Amino acid sequence: MRRGPAACFVLTGLFGLGALSGCAPMGVEVWERDVLAKPEMQLDAGAIDRALDDHIYFSKEASSGGSGFGGGGCGCN
Amino acid sequence: MQLRQSKSIRHAVATVTAAVLGSAPGTRAEPNKFEGSLLLYSERDRVQAAEGVIGFTLPVKGERVIGLKLTFDGLTGPSPNGASPSRRIQTFTGASGGNTLTAPAGEIPLDNSFRDTRYAVDASLVQPLGRTTAASFGGHYSSEHDYAAFGFSTGLTQDLFRKNTTIGLSAAFSHDLISAEGGAPVPLSAMPPPGEGEDEPEHEEEGNEGDDDHEGTDDQRNKNVFDAVASLTQIVDRYTIVRVNYSFSHSSGYLNDPYKILSVVQDQHGDEPGEPVQYLYESRPESRDKQAVFAEVRRYLGGNTLDVSYRFFWDDWGITSRTADMTYRQQLGGGQSLKPHVRWYRQTAADFYRQFLIDGQPLPGHASADYRLGAFDAYTFGLQYTLPVGERIHLSLTGEYYLQRGKRGPPEAFGSLRDLDLFPDLDALMFRLGFTSEF
Numbered sequence: 001m002r003r004g005p006a007a008c009f010v011l012t013g014l015f016g017l018g019a020l021s022g023c024a025p026m027g028v029e030v031w032e033r034d035v036l037a038k039p040e041m042q043l044d045a046g047a048i049d050r051a052l053d054d055h056i057y058f059s060k061e062a063s064s065g066g067s068g069f070g071g072g073g074c075g076c077n
Numbered sequence: 078m079q080l081r082q083s084k085s086i087r088h089a090v091a092t093v094t095a096a097v098l099g100s101a102p103g104t105r106a107e108p109n110k111f112e113g114s115l116l117l118y119s120e121r122d123r124v125q126a127a128e129g130v131i132g133f134t135l136p137v138k139g140e141r142v143i144g145l146k147l148t149f150d151g152l153t154g155p156s157p158n159g160a161s162p163s164r165r166i167q168t169f170t171g172a173s174g175g176n177t178l179t180a181p182a183g184e185i186p187l188d189n190s191f192r193d194t195r196y197a198v199d200a201s202l203v204q205p206l207g208r209t210t211a212a213s214f215g216g217h218y219s220s221e222h223d224y225a226a227f228g229f230s231t232g233l234t235q236d237l238f239r240k241n242t243t244i245g246l247s248a249a250f251s252h253d254l255i256s257a258e259g260g261a262p263v264p265l266s267a268m269p270p271p272g273e274g275e276d277e278p279e280h281e282e283e284g285n286e287g288d289d290d291h292e293g294t295d296d297q298r299n300k301n302v303f304d305a306v307a308s309l310t311q312i313v314d315r316y317t318i319v320r321v322n323y324s325f326s327h328s329s330g331y332l333n334d335p336y337k338i339l340s341v342v343q344d345q346h347g348d349e350p351g352e353p354v355q356y357l358y359e360s361r362p363e364s365r366d367k368q369a370v371f372a373e374v375r376r377y378l379g380g381n382t383l384d385v386s387y388r389f390f391w392d393d394w395g396i397t398s399r400t401a402d403m404t405y406r407q408q409l410g411g412g413q414s415l416k417p418h419v420r421w422y423r424q425t426a427a428d429f430y431r432q433f434l435i436d437g438q439p440l441p442g443h444a445s446a447d448y449r450l451g452a453f454d455a456y457t458f459g460l461q462y463t464l465p466v467g468e469r470i471h472l473s474l475t476g477e478y479y480l481q482r483g484k485r486g487p488p489e490a491f492g493s494l495r496d497l498d499l500f501p502d503l504d505a506l507m508f509r510l511g512f513t514s515e516f
């Protein structure tokens with residue numbers, strides 16, 4: 001059965017990695033990756049900019065983490 | 078076929094590299110990369126900062142990838158010291174060297190003695206373990222005049238289902254050393270009046286309230302931070318990729334800001350209700366557990382790209398926060414692009430956040446007036462312009478505006494505090510100049 005992305009992530013969250021098989025029907029074949037291969041579709045694109053932003057938010061807000069490590073290594077004021 | 082395998086491993090490599098650097102996992106590797114960014118950050122009437130970063134990502138012997146990132150930043154300018162405003166002029170001992178600070182009547186007191194430079198080095202190594210698995214190792218060092226951090230990290234990623242799914246697990250540990258100017262103060266001890274402990278050594282003992290190791294270099298405190306991130310990245314269809322992360326962070330040790338204080342104010346029945354009687358150094362718990370769930374979806378829309386993310390954060394200090402972020406990349410002619418950015422953030426206050434303490438009442442176990450632990454909303458509006466200047470070189474210019482807004486007059490304010498702005502808006506402008514070069 002083909003599940004939608006929401007169902008896939010909910011199942012994975014509830015039942016752990018075993019439920020990842022629910023994600024198996026999702027996705028594309030290798031020859032369908034032309035768009036996903038574009039630089040602007042890379043989730044890690046602009047990592048340095050993101051790190052600079054995170055440093056500011058880490059210094060000015062009480063939250064950190066989520067997209068990466070929560071951080072430390074800064075006595076930011 | 079060989080090419081496909083190679084791409085798969087590079088995909089994993091990119092994901093782990095990103096994880097090591099604390100950024101987002103992706104689905105495509107660009108290992109021959111040299112990038113840099115210069116950030117200018119300017120708060121209205123407060124902190125001014127500049128930060129430069131350069132990063133290299135280089136393949137070594139095939140698929141092994143090393144990464145190196147160097148960061149340098151400097152900041153100066155006033156920052157709130159935690160004291161509440163008063164109808165009178167207030168004087169304090171500054172953070173840097175016991176100098177005297179003066180806060181005008183009616184204004185939130187700022188410590189303008191902050192001047193700091195910081196540099197950081199991050200190194201990473203990504204080692205493929207087969208066609209679909211990769212391991213990573215990273216190291217971190219950063220140093221400021223009163224703070225140093227050593228850390229390392231490791232991670233593992235696994236591609237599944239024809240590389241449409243990537244799961245990852247990474248962990249990091251950091252050991253931080255805090256060498257506060259003048260020594261780390263005893264939590265909730267009284268701040269000595271300006272001048273004491275500086276030119277008048279006979280006042281030191283009295284001013285330090287029993288903090289015998291106040292003076293000297295042995296007054297170093299430390300903090301340990303353990304981080305773990307579990308990630309799931311899923312290609313949904315030809316145009317859509319989704320990522321969900323869960324992150325956990327445990328900090329223990331010295332978690333105070335040694336330069337932050339709280340005002341103890343006269344109670345309702347005093348001669349001047351709400352006016353300060355003395356100032357105490359803040360006190361935070363010695364451990365903190367933070368957790369966050371982060372979800373991001375990126376969708377290709379006919380040449381343009383939409384990225385939407387949401388983070389829910391909570392910790393055992395009573396803080397919860399919600400962050401929604403959206404960027405839209407508009408492709409222009411000649412390889413140029415425009416990327417508007419909007420971010421919304423809302424946090425609740427820590428259980429021990431107090432904008433002031435009241436004279437005569439029992440001291441709480443923990444208390445901090447650091448505005449960053451208070452309840453506020455924040456907004457970011459930005460625009461990035463990217464321009465190709467060579468076959469494989471891109472320049473980007475980014476401007477952003479950040480606004481932080483809390484409760485100016487909380488319901489618990491009384492006396493003179495009722496008429497004063499206890500949480501003035503913080504707003505800042507940011508400019509970034511970045512470049513990316515592939516070689």
